[in-house]
Amino acid sequence: MSHKTVDLDGFKQVVGPDNVSTQESELESFRSAGMASRGSPVAIVKPTEMSELRDIIILARQTGANLVFSSSAPPRFRGDSIPSEDGVIVDLSGMDEITRLDRRNKVAYIEPGVTFSHLIEAADKVGLKVLMPLLPRAGKSVLACFLEREPITIPKYHWDMTDPLLCTEMVFGTGDLFRTGTAGSPGTIEQQIDAGLAHKNPLGPGTTDFLRIVQGSQGTLAGVTWATIKLEVKPSVHKIYFVPDIKLERLIEFTYRALRPRLGDEWLILNSRALATLIGETSAAVEELAGRQAPWTLVYGVSGYRYLPEERMALQEKDLGKIAQAAGVVPVSEVPGCPAKKMERILASPSPEPYYKTVPKGAFTDIFFLATLDEVSTLIAVMEKACEHHGYPTSELGAYIQPIQQGRTAHVEFALSYDPADEAESKKVAELADSASRALDAAGAFFSRPYGAWSDIAYRNCPDTVEALKKVKRVMDPDNVLNRGKLCYGEEVV
């Protein structure tokens, strides 16, 4: 598809002329993201309601346009919203209302453009808290974040991979509307709410779970127009602890023992560089703070709620103290440059601007995957070896380990900082990211969210899965109009 074949008039008829843009200044942010580059956005179309999105998809089926969904503000890092061939960006960020916030059932109804700042403020007013990923970008869409299975920092609330996403409204690549979970029940949403439903059950309807299918699909199967998000009650007392240690294995042992009985709230492990990047506000501060941290630091929170909060917290502290002793680690209330209160604020907020990972050197590349906690040390060794091989200082390698699914699995994330103005360094990091990803895959890392080049790495391991996903694509996007070229579908699905 070239620029000339895009039916801009058709899109203008759907959303109005003011909501179609071909301005280079707007298109620019869709040309590159992290390792993804050479994107070819030809126009941005901005629907303001579900029916417009549906008509956009129907028009794309008629004209063969390649639609790429976006709902977050730039900068972009993953590449899922960078068209891999000429594409029309469907910008949903203007749909940014929190349409309902239900305190009793701890649930928010949000549109795609709702950001973390927006939702945190609204939830806080009614005594609820948002289940946060680690320092999301300020302009990051909450809905997009969880559609991409971004991990949250409180493992005990992560019961299943769909959490904290609950019910959704989506438009398939066929142009058909569908509602998932209890939102798909009979009646209008208002009638359902009047009948007592709070749209907290993400399963179904029926025997298929479209939320689960669409989650992780990078916009290749459907566009989501609103969702319900699980919130949790804000603690009445809350305290953060740090457990610095030279040995990661001890912290992992501590984690296993503590998470099994669901002790603690926030729970994450950072190496010195990742911790310094989190708490340092300038490049110099990051360098200085990294040198003052223990090689590894576990961060955890304990809370008390409405009933006997101090007693609950004291019990948790006592239990965790015993477990820490058994694991041979020592919790403290402060690490260099970061008292507990500062970390508490960090864990409850989006990133300041500029995005915190760009602070050390201006740019970064992430490598992330899933593994069990007992495999993490091995995979870190693989990553460090790759760094050494490519001449990248391991002291500059950020490592973040986030237990998910109540400790059964971990999201492991490496960050490689570099100066984007330094071509040689940029090239070196790109090569390192590629070879390290392959080495990690060979060592057992599961690239469950295969952005960009990882799709080749991930899908070559599972040809049966690829065949099954092609069947799904044929059902939900038979004309291949959604984010063409992403994931594993190839051309033959059309």
Add this chain to the structure above:
Amino acid sequence: MIRVISDEAYKELEAAVGPDNVSRLPVVLDSYAFQPFENHESMPWCPSPVAVALPSTTEEVSEVIKACNRHGLKHKAFSTGWGMWCGPTTDNVVQIDLRRMNQIVEIDEKNQFAIVEPYVCGAQLQAEAMKVGLNTHIIGAGPNTSPLASATSMYGVGHDGIYMSYSARNVLGLEWVQPTGEVLRLGSPGSDKGWFSGDGPGPSLRGTMRGYTGALGGMGVFTKVALKLFNWPGPPQVKSSGTVVDLTSEIPENIGLYMCFFPNADKLADAYYDIGEAEIGYNSLKVATPAFMMVLAPHLFKKLKDTKNLSRMLGKTMGHLFLMLLAGTSKEDLAHQERVLEAIVDEHDGFILDQKNIPPLKSNFMMNFIRATLPALVFRIGGSFSTALGRNDSLDSQVTWGEAIADIKRGYASKGQIIDDMGDNPYFVPYESNMFAHCEVVYPYDHRNPRYLEGSNNITMDFIIGAVELCMEAGFGTLPPARKILSPLTSNYNYWQKKFSEAFDPDQGSDKGLYTDETEFDFSEIAPERVAKLERLVKERTWTELGPPE
């Protein structure tokens, strides 16, 4: 109709599993046709299969399915069985009996999951898990049922849901013999990375495998699943003697069991909401007081219900009750949880009967509760029972559903078409620290009683109307006539299920009766005003090409 399998097809089944593990003897086949619970036609018999094959490996399952497909036979999996869901719904079905696949393949203690085959039952897995300080979600149907079946193919509700969730949400890696006979492993095992994740790379195929319910045998056969296990703070083996109603167990000092009574359903719901926010509770179940009598002492129960004051006291005054099992990390933690529970119950005008003050009851109930042994005793009073399943969602929605169905039940009980159980008799379960909840209303009946059979279509219709009025996707929408009515009101979900069925099962080899089939509801005995009411609701709430009604 006489159903037979060709010699050629039979020989291929023999080749797949060995001659000793396949049968077409009528006496054997008919034994599969009786399932103790429910039937899609309100009769005690399912259609008999044309043959039964007992594979012992995934490869054998695959070969059986391929043989069926070559000969135009359908296949239907059976693991531990319980109701008509595991039996054929039509002719020419080969029953794949998975009882030889009965291994706990692995318990990964650190990462809290177990890999199990289809015929592993809940009690078996629980006993092994407890040895390493873990526990498994057991569904309300009891510990004799297959955790794999409930996680992949059925429903999955159990009264440990407050701590151990719903079966569908406990699935990690999965091995699935598709209706074509091809083997697909979902998630990390599909990439040979271990069994710790069922999602990805990219879109999660778990969503094609099941939704609110499983495909009930309509999408191939599941041969291995990694299931989440959960912390067990009790001893590796609970010292017990006796079975079920005369069971006694030694109670660990960090486990308590409490009956919490409230003056009305609203107060009970308020308390449940607060308990969820306090994050206490290991098992919990809202149940009617008379239900205890009914399952434990059915003969006494029949006498009690004829008493005026006593039955009123049990059914009304003590009608709003939930059981709560607390399990602390220590005795001190249990004491804290008890104080929280007391504060919440007190705040909502309830009272607690702490079973530690009734040692014989606590000694009997604890393991029966943890092992979900008692609900199946509901068979005792009438020989069979059914339930009105709503759609799991907020606690409030489930309270409303329970009350609406209780009203419907009373009418049928007064006509003698179902057994009067003196209350709403819900099986009401909160999930995931009360994130959402489940309520099905149980009604026992005698399936030999012609009056029940006469009323069964009416009661089903009233539940459908009740569900649609309350904006619920009824749980019994797996039945073909209900599916035909409900799907157009519910995102047209069956249209999409059929699409997936065609994509994954091009020869339509799996028995689709309870997955995608739609049949006409028999309205002949339904009162015209109820038919008119349903028609009005359907007209109001049917999805059009443009989407839902606005």
